[in-house]
Amino acid sequence: MQEALLVPEIRPERFLDPSAGTGMFISTLKDVPEIHCFEKDRLTGRILSSLYPESRVTIDGFQSIQPYYNNYFDVVSSNIPFGNTRVYDLDFDRSEDAVRKFSLAAVHNYFFLKGMDTLREGGILAYITTSGVMDSPQNRPVREWLVNHANLVSVIRLPDNLFVDAGTEVGSDLIVLQKNTRKSELTEKERNFIETRIISGGIHINNSYADLEHIVHTSVSMGKNMYGQPAMNFIHEGGVGTISEHLRQLLAQDVGNHLDRKLYEANLSRPTVSTILKTGPEIPPETTAVEHRQEMQEKSLLSTKPYEPMLNLFAAYADEEQTEVQVVESRPSPGRAPSASRKKKGDEPEMFNLFSQENMYDEAATQEDMTGERAAAEARWQERRQKIEEERKKEMEPRPFTGEIRPEYKNGSLVKAGEQYGYLQGVGTPEVQFHPLRLTVTQQYRAAYYIPLREAYHNLYNAEAETETEQPELREELNRQYDRFHRMFRELNGKDNAKFLLMDAGGREMLSLERSVNGKIQKADIFTVPVSFNANEVTHVDTPQEALAASLNKFGEVNLEYMENLCDIGRQELLEQLEERIFYNPMMKNHEIKDRFIAGNVIAKAEWIENYLKDHPDDDAGKKSLEALRKAIPEPISFEQLDFNLGERWIPMSVYEEFAGYLFETKARIHYTESIDEFSVSFESSNANITDRYYVKGEKRGYYGNDLLKHALHNTVPDITKTVQDKEGNDIKVRDAEAIQLADTKINEIRSAFTGWLNEQLPEFKQNLADMYNRKFNCYVRPDYDGSLQSFPFLDLKGLGIPSLYGSQKNAVWMLKMNGGGIIDHQVGTGKTLIMCVAAFEMKRLGLANKPMIIGLKSNVHDIADTFRRAYPNARVLYPGREDFTPEKRVGIFHDIKNNNWDCIILTHDQFGKIPQSPEIQQEIYTQEIESIEENLAVFEQQGNEVTGWIKKGLERRKENLEAKLEKLEQDIKDRTDDVTDFRQMGIDHLFVDESHYQNFYEFPIKLLNYLVIICFDP
Secondary structure (H helix, E strand, C coil), rough: HHHHHHHCCCCCCEEEEEECCCCCHHHCCCCCEEEEEEEHHHHHHHHHHHHHHCCCCEECCHCCHHHHHHHCCCEEEEECCCCCCCCCCCCHHHCCCCHHHCCCHHHHHHHHHHHHCCCCCCCEEEEEEEEEEHCCCHHHHHHHHHHEEEEEEEEEEEEECCHHHHCCCCEEEEEEEEEECCEEEECCHHHHHCCEEHHHHHHEEHHHHHHCCEEEEHHHHHHCCCCCCEEEECCCHHHHHHHHHHHHHHHHHHHHCCCCHHHHHHHCCCCCCCCCCCCCCCCCCCHHHHHHHHHHHHHHHHCCCCCCCCHCHHHCCCCCCHHHHHHCCCCCCCCCCCCCCCCCCCCCCCCCCHHHHHHHHHHCCCCCCCCCCHHHHHHHHHHHHHHHHHHHHHCCCCCCCCCCCCCCCCCCCCEECCCCEEEECCCCCCCCCCECCCHHHHHHHHHHHHHHHHHHHHHHHHHHHHHCCCCCHHHHHHHHHHHHHHHHHHCCCCHHHHHHHHHCCCCCHHHEEEEEEECCCCCCCCHHHCHHHHHHHEEEECHHHHHHHHHHHHHHCCCHHHHHHHHCHHHHHHHHHHCCCCCECCCEEEEEHHHHHHEEEHHHHHHHHHHHHHHCCCCCCHHHHHHHHHCCCCCCCCCCCCCCCCCCCCHHHHHHHHHHHHHHHCCEEEEECCCCCCCEEEEEECCHHHHCCEEEECCCCCEHHHHHHHHHCCCCCCCCCCEEECCCHHHHHHHHEHHHHHEEEEEEEHHHHHHHHHHCCHHHHHHHHHHHHHHHHHCCCCCCCCCCCCCCCCCCHHCCCCCCHHHHHHHHHHHHHHHEEEEEEECCCHHHHHHHHHHHHHHHCCCCCCCCCEEEEECHHHHHHHHHCCCCCCCCCECCCCHHHHHHHHHHHHHHHHHHCCCCCEEEEHHCCCCCCCCHHHHHHHHHHHHHHHHHHHHHHHHHHHHCCHHHHHHHHHHHHHHHHCCCCHHHHCCCCCCCCCCCHHCCCCEEEECCHHHHHHCHHHHCCCCCEEEEEEC
């Protein structure tokens, strides 16, 4: 390939291999002054560095290449990785180019676009890549992007058996492109490259291969690709030498016909980097890398599109009253006539306008009265004006910000430094920059009143959110600062104020400090009560049952002392009235409600208390608890009543190993990995049972005893195929029904043998297995919740048109109050909606929840809101309609949720899905999943060859995808500039999810978010 590509006229000065491995591509290069290589694997990268010490090796992913190398290389060539492995690249992630963002989801697509970025104009990109790049309809945007930014030189499909020595049979293509960002039209060859077509069997193939001339092969057949999907299989029987010659001829022909040598040579001469750059975790960077740091930082800042108020801060004021208008104009250069800086009629004089006297002087001066003295005076004035202009220019230059970096500061936050106002850039980095702004007098006054108000708000909210205690002094300060601003400029949401506030990075959140009630602007709830936690702690209740509910909420357990104080009842009387409702649990050394204590694994609890009472025979409360547990234990199920099946995950692997040893007459080793639900099977030695009795022959491979035993454990059948010829004489792959039937018969024989083997075991073995089942599955008791004693104050039964709640509804509400959540699996028509509404209000009333939220389907969310309104007509409920949840209004609603004390918030599933999740929570979830994958990979390393390679590769790919997402999150947390309130900041602590199966639409299943959740659905 290199021989055909690098003809005498094409001799690169700078070569890049973004996935170099051990250097197969660069091994063919000669007399190339500058060779750069990237290799992600540490060991392989070290080997590469040792083999090619003259090359610049970076042991890291291609995405770590510095922006300095954009438009730099003459040739980029590699055998690139492929697969749906996600890559994180800050520039691509923040790009407005949809194709760049799309490419991050698949590593091969990313390598194409990133490689094209590193090429200088006229440079050549040559990749060997998966055939999915060309054949997949989903990759059409990538192909179109490539030929719009480069000339297509060559596409050649390689035979599937080319990499068979590397242990894989995969369809691959050689794609050669020449960067040309100035092209105006596409060739027919390039238009074919973009499109695909469907042939027989539902197979997608690129239009470039319509005549098969650019496919290196000797035979073709219909079959499947490495993922089991229908595909055309191209095979070459001539060996590597013949394949290479065929490839060289095709490529040489395309290079001769389609490579633009003038375009290549026009941009060839460029200075080279004078020192070796080595980066990555294993090879530390040389000091010369620092030389480009400032340039790279500037490019990075530009790529993130920083907040630039000077571009638009005051243009928005064009329609303000004259006393508050200031249009920023370009400053006159020193050589420009002073009159050029005259203002338009109606413009307010610029603050500190040093040119007004000069303008008057110029207007009075004429050519006739210019004496020598006057000319000298003007020269002095011109010199003075230039000096003042330079000082003013220096004053407006960005400089390091030396003030306090408050928690709420973001890029674009309006601040004051000395006597100047400006905005911040680089927040979250060691070098925060202050960018001065030239403000009118009115604007300066508005900023002087606004900034203390913003600080007072954040001081109050942060203090109460962190300490969960009311802060009256900080609340008084917030009211004082708001009233001060209001006296001077009126409401925050007034037209002129809103425009000004929205220029601050946190201004939108400040607008939510006001809300409209019946058309009138009022202060938000945060001005009077805490909104980040529930300040209305229960201080008195009327019944022991309500005291019990309050105790469970505050402490998560039965606190008798707290309950005594709430209901003014002595402990003994309290215990008597709650008899059969709470029990003493010696394991916790505290009382528990019956619904929790006489529930769950009662066998394990009873055994523990039995052992406890041996050492504490005088504990009467413990004896009473043990008696209650024993009564609740389900009746044991005998061995004869149980139905055992091979592959049940609860049965110990030692039982399966013993059975396999009996059946195959050799020692077996069986592993089970729970996280991926996968068995692995191996035998100590081979015999006729493995290679003959339980063997099925397929066309390409045989299925031995260990393979069939694994399928028997999974209760599956192998998908065996064979090659036949269609009507046109083409080879196609079809299912081998005879072989599949034989495999199914042998697998069923193995499964039946397991049942027979169990029945032949000793009675002691059977009893132990039955006991194991009963202890694991027949040991649970469902709690019995009795909500008949609840009174439901403020519930308007008359408004609902019902005499009372159903008993099932009362019990369900009581269960939710006791457990802080649960599953309501009532059928349609049993009042599930009312259960959610009543439970949400009761939790709010009793202090069990601060801001409950109900989410439902679009089709019934209005009915939920209507039911809540009729049940509790005086409740404060937020129910935004579709027109209120537009992108423009959405952020305001989020802040409205945060800054007000709602009894309930009702949203649709779609609306809830648009609430941003806290990056810190996302980071925690991703980190936990990565740790779980690493544990599984460690187990696989211990098992060695006994584990299927695809399983391990799948886990590694999943880990890489998560690491890319985690890297993006870390960057988002570092560069956070928006003022959007996330879910955690809203103070929502209970979710009622109607039709809970829709939670799968959310990126994180609700159960992972550590919020108290109530799920309601129709079975």
